[in-house]
Amino acid sequence: MTPKVAAFLDSSALATPCLVLDLDRVAENYAALRHALPAAKIYYAVKANPAAPILRLLAGMGSCFDAASIQEINECVAAGAPPATISFGNTVKKPGAIAAAHALGVPLYAFDSLEELRKIASHAPGSKVYCRIAVNNVGADWPLSKKFGTTLDCARDLMLMAPQLGLVPHGLSFHVGSQQTGTVAYEMAIAEVAMLFTNLKAAGVDLKMLNLGGGFPVRYRDDVPGTDTFGDAIMTAMTKHFGNDLPDMLIEPGRAMVGNAGVVAAEVVLVCRRMPEDDRRWVYLDIGRFGGLAETEGEAIRYRITAGTGATGPVVLAGPSCDGVDIMYEKTPYRLPLDLQAGERVLIHDAGAYVTSYASQNFNGFTPLAEHYL
Numbered sequence: 543m544t545p546k547v548a549a550f551l552d553s554s555a556l557a558t559p560c561l562v563l564d565l566d567r568v569a570e571n572y573a574a575l576r577h578a579l580p581a582a583k584i585y586y587a588v589k590a591n592p593a594a595p596i597l598r599l600l601a602g603m604g605s606c607f608d609a610a611s612i613q614e615i616n617e618c619v620a621a622g623a624p625p626a627t628i629s630f631g632n633t634v635k636k637p638g639a640i641a642a643a644h645a646l647g648v649p650l651y652a653f654d655s656l657e658e659l660r661k662i663a664s665h666a667p668g669s670k671v672y673c674r675i676a677v678n679n680v681g682a683d684w685p686l687s688k689k690f691g692t693t694l695d696c697a698r699d700l701m702l703m704a705p706q707l708g709l710v711p712h713g714l715s716f717h718v719g720s721q722q723t724g725t726v727a728y729e730m731a732i733a734e735v736a737m738l739f740t741n742l743k744a745a746g747v748d749l750k751m752l753n754l755g756g757g758f759p760v761r762y763r764d765d766v767p768g769t770d771t772f773g774d775a776i777m778t779a780m781t782k783h784f785g786n787d788l789p790d791m792l793i794e795p796g797r798a799m800v801g802n803a804g805v806v807a808a809e810v811v812l813v814c815r816r817m818p819e820d821d822r823r824w825v826y827l828d829i830g831r832f833g834g835l836a837e838t839e840g841e842a843i844r845y846r847i848t849a850g851t852g853a854t855g856p857v858v859l860a861g862p863s864c865d866g867v868d869i870m871y872e873k874t875p876y877r878l879p880l881d882l883q884a885g886e887r888v889l890i891h892d893a894g895a896y897v898t899s900y901a902s903q904n905f906n907g908f909t910p911l912a913e914h915y916l
Contacts, residue, residue, distance in 0.1 A: 543805050543891055546916050551807060551889075558809040558887070559829035560912040563591075563894050565599050567803035572603055575758070575795055578773030582791035585629055587756050588614040590796025590895040591804075595915040597621035600799075608794040612639040615648060625649075629753075631715075631794065633658055633674055633690055640665040652715060652753075654692045659700055663707035670712035671704055672753055673697045675738075677731040682719020682757065683842050691716065694738050701747055713751030713789065714738060720797060721843060722757035723766050725775035732776070736783035751790040758798035760892050763844045769798065797895040804894025806834070806911065810849070810886045811862050822856040825878060827888055830861010830868040834901035834911055835890075838870040846891040850879040863906045 543551075544564040551562060575584055585608040586600050592614060597607070598621045606627040609615045618628055625647035630640070633654045640651065644666035651666055653659045654674040662671055676691025692700070697714065704711040714735050718727035732754075739749055754776065759766040780788055812826040829835060837843035847859070854877040861868035878888070901910040 543889070544803070547805050550914065550916055551805070556807055556914075557912060558807050559827075559833060560914060561804050561806050561834075561893065561898055562914045562916065563593075563596075563800070563804035564916050565595060565803070566916075568596055568599060568800055568894075569603065571795075571799050571803065572600060572605060574769045575793070575798065578769040579776060579791070579793060581777070581788065582754070582793045585631075585753075585792050585794045586799055587631075587794045587796030588618060589899055591800045591898055592617055593898065593913060593915060594621055596800060597623065601627075606792075608796075609648075612636075612642045615643055615646065619646065629792070631753075635661065637661055637665050644669060650712065653700070654690060654697075656700060656703070659704065659707065659709070663704075663709050667708050668710070670710045672713040672715050672751060673700055673711075675714055675716045675731070675735055677716040677718060677734065678727055679717075679719030679722075680727050680730075681722055681724035682727065683721035683723065683759075685719045686717050694734060698738060698741060698745075701742055701749070702745060705747075711742075711747050711749065713749050713753060715753030715755060715792075717755030717794075718757045720757060721759045721766075723759055723764075725767065725772055727757070728754065728772070728776050729779045732779040733783050739784070739789065749789060751792060753792040753794065756794040756796050756798070758793075758795050760797050760801035760895070762892055763846050799895075801895035802892045804892070804897070806890040806893040806897060808888045808890060810882060810884050810888060812884055813882055822858050823878075823882075824860060825857045825882065825888075826860050826862055828862050828908075829890075829911060830863055831870060832863050832865065832868060832902045832905045833861060833908060834893075834897035835861070835870055836900035837896055841871055841874050844871070844874050845893060847876060847878070847888060848891065849882055849886060849888040852879045852881060854878055855880045862908065865906075 585606040601622040607618045608631040610632040629650040679685040701711040716731045808827040808829045859871040
């Protein structure tokens with residue numbers, strides 16, 4: 543939690559739940575990523591937090607943007623981002639969305655299937671396309687490899703077909719999984735796609751770009767490698783496998799750009815014991831999995847959570863809704879003060895990413911959490 547956020551929380555009688563985010567920290571994160579990978583263009587993954595103050599800040603700093611929908615594209619343009627700096631990175635797009643992006647002047651389109659490639663050819667003729675490869679997500683707390691990406695052999699066939707459809711085969715992409723806790727997945731993926739670059743060049747398709755996706759982590763409860771560690775590993779692998787013929791490099795940080803800039807303030811709704819044989823207290827908060835903490839599914843993302851002072855004891859953490867799956871942490875050993883009572887404030891740290899964009903609109907009548915950008 544930054545001093546600016548701490549001061550705001552201390553001085554304000556805030557309605558909860560709410561997110562308080564320090565824009566200066568976002569600017570620092572952008573600068574750190576630029577320093578770690580100066581050869582790469584940064585395309586902020588808008589889905590992590592699409593708030594207008596963040597988009598305006600990053601557009602002003604020269605960032606590019608990875609958008610998942612025409613709505614996100616429009617929000618980037620409204621925030622001052624030139625359409626030429628936007629990539630339509632979702633491999634599943636409506637024809638109308640492709641056409642609207644093309645009309646705006648968005649130049650880059652992701653795909654991982656023949657059907658999507660044909661859609662792009664029909665609705666964004668002449669555009670640059672890049673094919674997403676499915677890669678090993680080893681080390682990721684939030685894997686992404688099942689829903690997206692194709693094989694190297696299929697990607698080769700698709701990239702060879704792109705010119706026949708009137709498109710420009712521009713590059714390849716991969717994603718090593720969100721909250722990636724190690725560098726091995728990047729190193730393996732770079733080695734794989736480098737071979738495909740060579741293969742396609744021999745077949746007459748000279749690709750210009752490699753999109754390394756996101757995955758750069760935030761420190762929650764456990765230590766993770768720093769940004770420079772990832773930068774060093776990526777550049778070492780790129781030099782090893784591409785030599786002096788490096789393609790243009792893109793990265794799509796989302797969590798690493800905004801995660802540690804925000805804190806969620808929540809209120810305790812109830813503290814009770816549910817089973818006589820279980821010494822853990824159940825702590826119900828006014829935010830849960832449907833209120834924005836969707837990444838607690840499977841207890842994959844384990845936020846640091848604090849409240850008050852004094853002696854602590856084990857707890858189960860759950861949300862306020864009348865849904866039985868609205869439990870954030872039952873297996874992960876969380877501890878909170880023994881004297882914790884309803885009405886007290888709990889802080890969920892490093893929650894600037896994905897919380898607001900995952901929040902349901904009116905489930906059980908609960909309104910989405912408020913947002914404060916400092």
